[in-house]
Amino acid sequence: MGFVSELIRDSLPIWQQCLESDFVRGVADGSLPEDCFQGYIVDDSLYLREYAKVFAWGMLHARDMAEIRNYYSLLSFVNESEDATRLAYLRRYYLTDEQIQRLPLRPENRAYADFMLDSAREGRGAPECMMACLPCMLSYGWIFRQVVKASPQVQSTPYWPFVRDYASDRYEAACSQWADFTDEVCQDLSPRRREMCREIFRTCSLHELHFWEMSAKPRTDLGVDADSAEGRNHA
Numbered sequence: 001m002g003f004v005s006e007l008i009r010d011s012l013p014i015w016q017q018c019l020e021s022d023f024v025r026g027v028a029d030g031s032l033p034e035d036c037f038q039g040y041i042v043d044d045s046l047y048l049r050e051y052a053k054v055f056a057w058g059m060l061h062a063r064d065m066a067e068i069r070n071y072y073s074l075l076s077f078v079n080e081s082e083d084a085t086r087l088a089y090l091r092r093y094y095l096t097d098e099q100i101q102r103l104p105l106r107p108e109n110r111a112y113a114d115f116m117l118d119s120a121r122e123g124r125g126a127p128e129c130m131m132a133c134l135p136c137m138l139s140y141g142w143i144f145r146q147v148v149k150a151s152p153q154v155q156s157t158p159y160w161p162f163v164r165d166y167a168s169d170r171y172e173a174a175c176s177q178w179a180d181f182t183d184e185v186c187q188d189l190s191p192r193r194r195e196m197c198r199e200i201f202r203t204c205s206l207h208e209l210h211f212w213e214m215s216a217k218p219r220t221d222l223g224v225d226a227d228s229a230e231g232r233n234h235a
Helices: 003-019 022-029 034-060 065-092 107-122 126-150 152-156 160-167 169-186 191-215 226-233
Strands: none
Touching (some): 003 126, 003 169, 003 191, 022 126, 022 152, 022 160, 022 191, 034 065, 034 107, 034 126, 034 191, 065 126, 107 126, 107 191, 126 152, 126 160, 126 169, 126 191, 160 169
């Protein structure tokens, strides 16, 4: 079993809690209030800005061009695969990237972003950077493939474009590529550093759970409520 497979196995109980969170269950059956999803899209946009900084740190401290290309491919994939759907939802709620960049990260989001960046900065290279990034990538794929299997009715909800992105074969293939890269850079780690990486991965998985729990509550600082936006969309 590869190192990443071990990490996934150890964190599956946490990912299962994410799957059973009020937010994900609401997405799956379509019952999630749109103001909660509106808040999530804003929070996710702010999170992705911080997430990109981990890749930037990794590129800055990369050992060779192969590592730089891997970080670049990760960042490019996030921009290309997630931005189209994310920006479409922002337009649905009459928001723009420029508007929301001025908003603060909610406490759970701030704690997660700070932990990721600190883990990358305090680490010694690619293993720590990937430990900070992988739980988000891999858990989303696992969670939303489970959603599609258990709740096919999700396809008729407003949240299907969001779910479809993470449940797609393309996303799964990209995750496999990143997991392979991570196994490669972690293969010669000392037992102590391996354990530190394991702890980063598990802690970031817990931050994922806290992010989902946070997202079940709407933001109160957006100015445009989801119901009003929905009404204008149908006008």
